[in-house]
Amino acid sequence: MTVVQMVNQETVPAALCVAEDETHPRPDGRDQYTISEVAAFTGMSAHTLRWYERIGLMPHVDRSNTGQRRFSNRDLDWLAFVGKLRLTGMPVADMVTYAELVKAGERTEPQRKALLEATRMDVVQRIAELQDTLTVLDYKIGTYAGAERAPERTGA
Template sequence: MTIQEAAQRSGLTAHTLRYYERIGLIPSVGRNVSGHRDYAERDLEWLRFLTKLRTTGMPIADMCRYADLSRQGPHTAPERKAMLEQHRERVEARIAELTQDLSVLNHKIDSYGGHA
């Protein structure tokens, strides 16, 4: 699929896709006979995973490290797993913070009672 199709299906912009490729988050994307990027379904699966990492707050540098390890092969699985476990801990801590913040907001809202 073209970069525009990949952008549409992934929810990312073509600019972001080019940026991700430039910094090494996306492995070299195949090219068609015209020399244009030709994204495969596996590229979209990888982009979905990257999007989850990004939306859960993983820094780009960590994402690049993870991508690099992934390209190195299965022998890096323990390090990749450790990275994801550490990230999960950060996400869980952030969820706990947000839960507390939500509780404060709910308490404040409830304090207004019947006021409009």
């Protein structure tokens, strides 16, 4: 292992940075990351990163003179945002749409805003749903209350 342990893999770091234009350098001064470094940073697999690029979810990644990917801080910021979108449950196809809008320039900002607002509403609804399931879960867990080891028929 040469590189992988530079950041712990299980905890996705993903500060709630958001980008497209503002790039704030990472720990070391570099602005060039191999795919496995990015995998470690983002918690996504290298497979997934290549796949994201294939389907148009990454806006052009630089290459070394030998053809290997060299991700920039901008790319990292973008991926952090994509990671957040993924957590919302937004379909990958919609994320691609969003990426295309970004690439198309400033005039698509209303559409992007609309897309994010729609996503926001989905998230709010999903949270409500989940909170509703918590009610049921708690009720049900309550009916099992005290059943820690051998229940042995609580009533009668």
